[in-house]
Amino acid sequence: EVQLLESGGGLVQPGGSLRLSCAASGFTFSLNAMSWVRQAPGMGLEWVSGITASGGSTYYADSVKGRFTISRDNSKNTLSLQLSSLRAEDTAVYYCAKEGGTSGYYNYWGQGALVTVSS
Amino acid sequence: DIVLTQSPATLSVSPGDRVALSCRASQSVSSDLAWYQQKPGQAPRLLIYGAATRATGVPARFSGSGSGTEFTLTISSLQSEDFAVYYCQQYDSWPLFTFGPGTRVDI
Numbered sequence: 001e002v003q004l005l006e007s008g009g010g011l012v013q014p015g016g017s018l019r020l021s022c023a024a025s026g027f028t029f030s031l032n033a034m035s036w037v038r039q040a041p042g043m044g045l046e047w048v049s050g051i052t053a054s055g056g057s058t059y060y061a062d063s064v065k066g067r068f069t070i071s072r073d074n075s076k077n078t079l080s081l082q083l084s085s086l087r088a089e090d091t092a093v094y095y096c097a098k099e100g101g102t103s104g105y106y107n108y109w110g111q112g113a114l115v116t117v118s119s
Numbered sequence: 120d121i122v123l124t125q126s127p128a129t130l131s132v133s134p135g136d137r138v139a140l141s142c143r144a145s146q147s148v149s150s151d152l153a154w155y156q157q158k159p160g161q162a163p164r165l166l167i168y169g170a171a172t173r174a175t176g177v178p179a180r181f182s183g184s185g186s187g188t189e190f191t192l193t194i195s196s197l198q199s200e201d202f203a204v205y206y207c208q209q210y211d212s213w214p215l216f217t218f219g220p221g222t223r224v225d226i
Contacts, residue, residue, distance in 0.1 A: 035216075045155075045163065045206055045218040059214040095162055104210025105153035107174060109162035 002026040002108045004096045009113030016086050020113050022079040022096030027108075030054075030074040033099040035106065036081050038092035048094070049081060064090075086117045121145055121212050123219035125205075131225050136197045140222045142190040142207035151211035154183055154192045157221075158203045166205075167192060194224075202226055 008020040020036070035050040049070040050059045058070050069082040079096055093112040100107035122145040132138055142152065150170040155163040165174040167183035170190055180195040194201055207219040 033214075037218075044221045045157075045208075047216040047218065050214045050216075057214075061215075100165070100168060103168065104151065104213045104216050105165060105168040105208065106155075106163070107165050107168075109164075111162055 002098065004098060004108055004110035006094065006096050006110045006113035009094065009115050011116045011118065012086055013119050014087060014117055016117070017082070017084045018086065018115060020081040020083065020094055020096075020115070022110055024077045024079065024096075024098070027098070029072075029077040033102075034072065034079045035097045035099065036070065036079075037095045037097050037106070037109075038090075039095070039112075040089070040092040043092075046092075050099075051079070083115065086115075088117050091115060091117045120215065121148060121209050121217055123207055123209055123217055125207060125219040125222045127222060128220070129223045129225060132197055133226070134197055134199055138194040138197055138201075138224065140192040140194075140205055140224075142185075142192070142219050144188045144190075144209055147187045148209040148211035150186050151209055151213075152183075152185070152190050153208045153210065154181075155206045155208065156201075156203045157206065163206065197224070 003025045005023045036048040051070045055072045067085045071080045095112045096110040097106035098108040124143045126141045152170045154167040157163045171183045182193045204221045204223045206221045
């Protein structure tokens with residue numbers, strides 16, 4: 001059974017930093033591209049960042065470019081997102097998502113980690 | 120960037136109704152379009168990918184159609200568990216994916 005389990009969410013002050021992790025199991029992690037998708041309270045879904053299966057290439061939405069860093073450790077089946085210079089508008093539930101095959105749709109999602117940016 | 124527009128924003132229906140949700144893309148995405156269902160407090164669930172292929176375990180009452188810029192998700196006979204928000208997503212402009220704003224299906 002595929003499982004994605006996020007951790008590391010919490011309350012952080014504006015300008016602060018936080019690191020999210022996603023522990024993957026039930027599939028060959030090193031063969032799948034992964035992404036982070038977020039959802040602000042009461043709002044829709046926003047793609048944040050993606051990383052190829054090898055970790056050799058990373059991609060970011062303009063809204064987070066230069067502030068967030070995605071990475072993965074294929075030896076530990078873990079996906080990470082380092083969030084820095086956080087703003088109030090970064091408040092959201094952050095989902096870890098597994099891409100289906102070599103396409104770009106997401107066939108599995110984690111339960112989400114809430115990040116609240118507030119003073 | 121490719122922009123997705125969904126209509127209507129909210130749909131009020133009754134169990135047993137046939138429902139058609141629309142997703143339009145600002146430019147062609149070929150058949151690189153997926154549909155997701157999200158219930159309150161839950162993560163999204165993949166329903167359709169490749170515009171028309173049902174994901175594993177998705178009931179046959181859900182079907183997808185379209186290509187290019189116009190897409191439709193149809194629920195042939197709405198069940199009580201289908202009341203949720205539905206999102207479309209394009210993945211043609213890999214790796215810069217975008218989601219539509221969603222359609223809420225209410226009782």
